[in-house]
Amino acid sequence: MDIQLNLIRQCKKNDRNAFSLLLGQYESDVYRICYGYTRHHEDALDIAQEVFVKVFRAIETFDESRPFYPWLKKIAVNTCLNYQRAKQMGPMISLDYNYENGLALIDELPSADNPEELVLSRSMEETIAACMISLPESYRMALMLRYQEDMTYDEMASLMDQPLGTVKSNVYRARNMLKGILKKNGLLEV
């Protein structure tokens, strides 16, 4: 029998070790989804913990004929979205809110002394990471799934129970927003 399926069956019998092994296999993926979306270490850990609890409670309903990771990913994505809604983040985010890379939105504002210094001293990837934070949550989720999880638009639509058009339009708009910010900062001179 498939080792993983066996593990899942053990989990359904509330076997503690089986849960540790199963979650241990996927915890990095769960954390990356949570961090890719929140861009905040503590929040990502909080959400990951919530995801583990949800998996424990829902494992009974898991259909063994289907693959485990997409099921887990759906739980992680929904938990992320609900967590953000509960926290009322997005547009209400504090300017001092410190993200893992040590950047806060306040750093995004041009300083009075030298407006270009900050932006120019930062690499493209750092700027993109900082810009991701300021995107609306639906755009951030769309980009995370598309690029980090390497999902197709169809897979994303099915995972988030959204129409294909909405998913595409979120990615398009998010890319346009990033393009606009990078262009403004002179990082898109091609």
Next chain:
Amino acid sequence: MCNIDDDLLQSYIDHDLNEVEKLLFEEHLKGCNDCRRKLNQLKLVDWELFHQPLIEVPEQLADIREKALNKCFEELEIEETNFGIRDVMSVQAATVKGAAQFVRYIPGQAVIRLISEEVMEAYQPKLLLKWLLLKKVAK
């Protein structure tokens, strides 16, 4: 200024256009500096997004997992030791079952059951006849 829909550029970098659309768009690109510039910028954004550094996973994640499992198993234990509504229902079901068993051992119960079965058998054809007659009258 070119008035090509921006979504077309986006679909192009996603390889989401059909062959005809792709051919027509590539023909347009040859003569449109504006679209070529926009497309290159978009390709750069796309490339950067695909090549973001892999997120490092913190060591304390394993502790978080164990903490979550501790919480779950503690809750499970409480559920098992608590006397909930399901337990009340199962006690009541057992009581009713016991009472039904008791009725079977009332003195004379076997005779009553035998008589009632005979009476039912005797009356059933008559009842059927009565019902058929009533139906006929109703017609």
